[in-house]
Amino acid sequence: MSDVSLSSFRAEPRILRLDGADNVVVAVDAIQPGDRTSGVLACDRIPRGHKMALRRISAGEPLIKFGQPIGVASADIAPGEWVHVHNVSATTLPHGDFDAATLAVDQPAFGVPSTFQGYRRSDGRTGTRNYIGILTSVNCSASVARFAAEAIERSGLLDSYRNIDGIVPIVHGTGCGLAERGEGYEVLRRTQWGYACHPNFAAVVMVGLGCEVLQIARMKKECGVEESDGFRTLTIQETGGTRRTVDQISGTIREMLPRAASARRETRPASELMLGLQCGGSDGYSALTANPALGFASDLLVRDGGTSILSETPEIYGAEHLLVRRASPRVGDRLMERLRWWEGYTARNGAEMNNNPSPGNKAGGLTTILEKSLGAVAKSGQAVLQAVYEYAEPVRSHGLVFMDTPGFDPVSATGQVAGGANLICFTTGRGSVFGCKPVPSLKLATNSEMYHRMTDDMDINCGEILEGVSLEAKGREIFDALLRVASGERTKSERLGYGDAEFVPWQIGAVM
């Protein structure tokens, strides 16, 4: 048999065309030269997740994917040619119509809103878990917090309180050696305070060393709180060293436990859910499967009156016009203001906002930052953007909101949780093993191969979208899983025990 006849036996490789206006398609399977798919004869090898031209594209003409320009042809491109960095320039494109709120799709409520079983707290918010937190104002008290958590878990005391999900030491590497005022201090204080009053904690003990910059007494004054049955503070220096402090924390938690364990799940509307949207370890499929499926689920949550938080500012850079067009002028201005802040932040630190896509992204088929950002924004569905928050600010709005965070996963998720997120959904292509405490985090695989390889870590396989499952069906599957997890079903990362090392507040400014 000749090679020609062999190739004629190959199944037609699968491709995805994401919008009727697109002039490129994405290869779901690797395409070989001579393969015919959707009526186009491939003239190059196109790796999985990479793009093939559907028709002739002249030099200077825009490449269209998601119905949006993602770059400009830097050479004439023939139908069936591989489209990537060798023949695409990322030259800034006119963003077109920047008018506010012209792009959003209203998500009107319909039918009976969904519900879940949650822990209603005295401040009106609702928890999806019932943990006890040991917070630390500074790295110098991190080990003491962990010793105390271990001592309580070892004591078997929790066996009598099945309703408590565990004791969580929230430790980190900062809290001293920073300026006593300014952005870095404010961000850290907001983060600490957001955790201290998070509805997934039934009770909190905060422990400091005593001489650190982030003084607990000052924080209490600035945040307007006092000691209570559910919130106690102490310092190692006042208490007299490691052993006494561990004993005192253990004793305090022993006193807090009966009340904390008396909390009961009750039926609550989905409007009390606040979902943090995350992506990490993206690949060429992120934008095609998990991100738009999560966007669909996010729209369902918004329709039910819930809150969905898009973040990771560096990863939406280049696609901000898509968000501005879904926002009021005031909200759009707030977003542009944060992007300008980022340009200054990266410049004064000798970095660049457009160091994306990374070599790994490029290997996976992402050609330009705009293409990557369009994929990242897909997580947020099509809802109106209601508000823009700074890192770790308390989120008060319902609907879709944006919180300004770095793209680095633990830092971004920490900001969202501080803001009040009680659920996290994390899309990943390369395979992240992220988990969070006190907030359950679902991981969504963008492709079936990784889902099966890392099945103990992945909650949902969005790779099935490449195998015929519709985005809508997968979006509903995600939304249903969110309600179950909010009601107590444990995620893969919770079963593995993740979350004791993933509290990473955004550290801005000099370490001194």
Place this chain on the structure above:
Amino acid sequence: MSDVSLSSFRAEPRILRLDGADNVVVAVDAIQPGDRTSGVLACDRIPRGHKMALRRISAGEPLIKFGQPIGVASADIAPGEWVHVHNVSATTLPHGDFDAATLAVDQPAFGVPSTFQGYRRSDGRTGTRNYIGILTSVNCSASVARFAAEAIERSGLLDSYRNIDGIVPIVHGTGCGLAERGEGYEVLRRTQWGYACHPNFAAVVMVGLGCEVLQIARMKKECGVEESDGFRTLTIQETGGTRRTVDQISGTIREMLPRAASARRETRPASELMLGLQCGGSDGYSALTANPALGFASDLLVRDGGTSILSETPEIYGAEHLLVRRASPRVGDRLMERLRWWEGYTARNGAEMNNNPSPGNKAGGLTTILEKSLGAVAKSGQAVLQAVYEYAEPVRSHGLVFMDTPGFDPVSATGQVAGGANLICFTTGRGSVFGCKPVPSLKLATNSEMYHRMTDDMDINCGEILEGVSLEAKGREIFDALLRVASGERTKSERLGYGDAEFVPWQIGAVM
């Protein structure tokens, strides 16, 4: 009885005069108006650790402590008056003779150099402990490293290997979301590499997620190393998720254990000790007791050919002339270069170098940054300054060296350990509970009250210097303890289990 006669029964309050040239003394006990001490009649209340004028000091005249000017009188000061921020200005003083190497006291070897029992490694360096390390390239692999360490410890496997001090997960909050080149990347890579080849690790496994900025493969290439019996690497994404990675790390360590456990302590010269000098939570006694006693011990180590590392650049700011005068012109220039770098670093981050002394320092009696810095420099004794290193650079010199680090304790100690320190000595007045792995850390209390209050955390009571023990005797006590600890005696922080949360690499630059 009248008040007057009562006061006449008071014991004379103890004071310290640190140098024959000083025009102020330090109150060891609180002084009341009317108290007479060293022939001076106190006219103010002088809190413990604060300063009293010994003679009349006119406005504009320098205040002299440690035989050095620490500030200028901002008003006329009478004998017996309290000297503090209300009558002292920190106005920059002429530093006087800046000629290089005019101030150092040579520490000639004499007698038989001291020895200790250490683990000689194949690279010629010597360990003071015999740990196995699980290093992480990124926060995303932190939990996996901890799960693996816990799994091995739980398995009881180490019971057969009494010679192994433990399995240490070295976890942190960075490794991704940073620029792929530049200062921040270099600092992190040096830190990681310094730990990976630290002589206190018999063997190291390094685990990454796979898609992070700090790529293990790139690091190996840049550091010129390959996999070996004592060094293995893997990523979670290649290995296929959490469970498989934990199993593979456990299996690898199981294979490494027999060889690692075959290491034996042998008699080694003190010249193979490298001591990191630290202070944290300083008080008015730091400069009077623990710091100069540690300086005496440091001089003994230098005399025996060992290495002593002074650090915490922001805390020597203002007293750099004392170090420059103990160095060659080249080394002095290197130090001044780092101080200029710090001025830029803090300025571009909206902070200041001279935000010291802190409110806590002032309450403790420290009036000016120069006074505080003089006390910090006292830890380094009187030896010649041989070299200046950047953060986490491998230290190759013997004698006293300077490593540029922040003052924040865990960050500073992490840099020293990465540089090769196999001992740490940490002075504290307010009471730090710092502990480190894989390097033992001794804590030196500056005052007896705190020593007794935090006795489970403190190794040595330098407060005895206020009760008649000489600096020299305390310095020898510290040096002898260093030799014992280097030989295997466990410090207080080791007995408590510290060191799993205190690895904090200096994070420079934008988090993205």
